[in-house]
Amino acid sequence: MAHDHHHTHGHNHIHHASGASHSHHAKPKDYGLAFVIAIALNSAFVITEFTYGLLANSTALMADAGHNLSDVLGLLLAWGAALLAKRAPRGRYTYGLRTSSILAALANAVLLLVASGGIAWEAVRRISEPPEVAGLTVTLVAAAGIVINGLSAWLFVKGSKGDLNIRGAYLHMAADAAASAGVVLAGIAMMFTGWYWLDPAISMLIVLVIMIGSWGLLRASIQLALSAAPAHIDMPVIAEFLRQQDGVTGIHDLHIWGMSTTESALTVHLVMPQGHPGDAFMDELADALKTKFAIAHSTLQIEQGTTQHACPLIPFQVS
Known part of the structure; x- marks a missing residue:
């Protein structure tokens, strides 16, 4: 099942990436x-x-x-x-x-x-x-x-x-x-x-x-x-928003950076003990990140929290 979940998420992620590129690439043309x-x-x-x-x-x-x-x-x-x-x-x-x-x-x-x-x-x-x-x-x-x-x-x-x-x-x-x-x-x-x-x-x-x-x-x-989060991005607010999602008991390895001078990307691990929440949840969350926080390209990794995943980089902590 784990493999299947990754597969469906991968498909979902690609769908969002291509959607983002269409909506954001009109700007420079102007x-x-x-x-x-x-x-x-x-x-x-x-x-x-x-x-x-x-x-x-x-x-x-x-x-x-x-x-x-x-x-x-x-x-x-x-x-x-x-x-x-x-x-x-x-x-x-x-x-x-x-x-x-x-x-x-x-x-x-x-x-x-x-x-x-x-x-x-x-x-x-x-x-x-x-x-x-x-x-x-x-x-x-x-x-x-x-x-x-x-x-x-x-x-x-x-x-x-x-x-x-x-x-x-x-x-x-x-x-x-x-x-x-x-x-x-x-x-x-x-x-x-x-x-x-x-x-x-x-x-x-x-x-x-x-x-x-x-x-x-x-x-x-x-x-x-230097891949810093863009100035308009409020990291603690986004982290709190992700923590408050249904079924999420914790988050880690949150990274946000500017892909260009107009587009931002995000990757995060969501700890969800009940398992993969389904494609609709992933679509809605990616869309919310785009509309609320102007993050065009998001990659969400689901974990059940049964093992300790440690990022080699210093993880982002919310005070």
Whole structure:
């Protein structure tokens, strides 16, 4: 009988896995056009901004162009990961390539920090002896940047709440819009005062804004890369929910991790002395985990508690 139970559960588990992939893979598809528009706009703007930065002798404009270039690379990374995440599992990649979205979010955070370091280095070099800057050119080009980056950020704002990969793209754009606004203010001030030190000073402020925004993305993506439970998952609440199921006298070996930046997976051993509760119970529990806790992929192992099963990893305990 034990073998039969495992067989039916295995079938049930596969059914849920495939159901989850259909409902969750629609999300990244929605942003294909958004990525194309944002990449095209920002690529054109990088060339324009860097050219005018050289002509106007503005480190703030060139710094902003450098950051915009990292944005284009970041967008390409995020888009590539969103496309890879939709590929069906095959061969040895039994989860598909979902985890690529986590790696892209991590790479994006690192890219933002590296770009910030480059901008800061140039600003520090210039702040002691600031060269004369064409304030009007700086102001007009940066004003165009606010429009382009603001529009690009708006394309991703909806997805940024539930998907760390899309949030990475959104943060790049939002940080750039803020940076362009700073450059506009510096340009206006330089036109009226001749305080050219404002140009590298604003560059430093841009770096600070970017680094503050990037830190949260870096931390969250590292946590997901290390198979931590996603931030929205409340482990003790889920453990208590599982313990309260009919016929369950205990749980152990509860593991929850992010399969991608939008999907979570769970495995757990349920101690049920009465034996396997039937497929309907398994279906209902998997569905409840999906709707209540956004866990798309759950594997439930039933035990009668006649032996001591010990996980080699430290088991999750509920206080």
